[in-house]
Amino acid sequence: MNISPDIFKPFILKDLIARVSNPVTVKKNVFYTQIGIRSHGKGIFIKDPVNGEELGNKRVFWIEPNCLIVNIVFAWERAVAKTTSDLNGLIASHRFPMYKIIDHVDLDYLTHYLLTPKGKKLLEDASPGGAGRNKTLNQKDFLESQILLPSLTTQQYISNFLLMLEKRIQLQQQKIDLLQEQKKGYMQKIFKQNNLTWKSIKLQDVFEERAERGYNHYDLLAVTLSQGVTDRTDIKKDTSSEDKSNYKRVLPGDIAYNSMRMWQGASGYSKYTGIVSPAYTILKPKEDVDSLFFAYLFKTDFMLYEFKKYSQGLTSDTWNLKYPLLKDIKVKIPSYVEQKGYLIFY
Incomplete structure (x- = not known):
């Protein structure tokens, strides 16, 4: 026009x-x-x-x-x-x-x-x-x-x-919202915890904490509720500290999460090498662990409830889930081969 x-x-x-x-x-x-x-x-x-x-x-x-x-x-x-x-x-x-x-x-x-x-x-x-x-x-x-x-x-x-375009956007958003609800429903079924063939483990059996600092030259990453781990340049507002010497390193395959919002789903699988705020916790997968499988598992209602239950703090504004608390959470998981197999749904 x-x-x-x-x-x-x-x-x-x-x-x-x-x-x-x-x-x-x-x-x-x-x-x-x-x-x-x-x-x-x-x-x-x-x-x-x-x-x-x-x-x-x-x-x-x-x-x-x-x-x-x-x-x-x-x-x-x-x-x-x-x-x-x-x-x-x-x-x-x-x-x-x-x-x-x-x-x-x-x-x-x-x-x-x-x-x-x-x-x-x-x-x-x-x-x-x-x-x-x-x-x-x-x-x-x-x-x-x-x-x-x-x-x-x-x-x-x-x-x-412009109004015609807005109506089209609204219709597309409605379709996306329906697909998101459908995906959530499938996730609850796929990752249900009553599978008799899955073994019970603690999260410390599959993840250790990565707390490596001093990588100031790395790109800054962020963890959001909707996008998981993302390049910080995708987010316009930068509230990070100028001194990044205490920021933590993240490597591809890690799971990073916001310690104060893990119970809300603020976690994600990282495809990037970068650094994040000290407020985040970084989970490094152990051998024969598909961290992408766990990234989806961590978004299910069951896991969000567990994260909420294990978080410490007087009110929801102060709830915090650091690795020493998270590592003791019990969960049922399939074998490594099955973990990778489940990901064909995504």
Whole structure:
């Protein structure tokens, strides 16, 4: 889709949109459902209902349909969305101002625009302050911002095209979600622990801990819930320490896991040579052990329960599973040949 730049004209946002607000008269014994807005254009989510007494003196407003809605605390992270009639009867705090279209702009186009790099810069420029919660959107500066727009007809054409793509993405995501559920079901059957031919072992019988440090020149790796062990360059946000002398070496075939999130499935088989944060534990497979088989086994409900049971800490935020605790976990496994055979399913 090619749009000639010469058809774009400058506009000031205050000439295109106007703030709307319908305050809620909060009653103590009435339940209200609030909304929130995720950053990075990930949309609106609905919170659990609360009664008026819990809301207290909080200023809240009825959701108006067909509006641009902004989270002023995280506008700089593109926490913007479009309201719909599905949200009628829900409320939002004063931190979520809503704007109606008044002239020459398509709501879907404007919402998509604010999610682009140029839109992000506009929101950042109107959000002075330091990092995080101090970067609050100045609504006056926001409305004084300039935006370049094509004709309304062109805006609507672009919006319809983008909405069509979004619907296709949603359909594909639904298919992926169904396949993930199907895979999870198969995993529970394949790795079930009531197989009479499998032998019972402790994890220390098949893995030892790798705690090798001093490999600062190696690439940085990460362990995530969804992707397992991955190259850190695939993750945009880098929170690693500048001094990596204490970081641990990972080799291909190792299993690395987040000691505080093992019970949630934050582990994975490594295809890479690299280093990870000292917060991770590295499992080095012993002879005649297929670590990829164990990487899948560690994601099953049974193993996640075992990891949770063996973790130490007062609350889930502090639960920790280091190797000295993990090594004593008992599990049933097939022979080495069978371990490799099961992997044909993956």
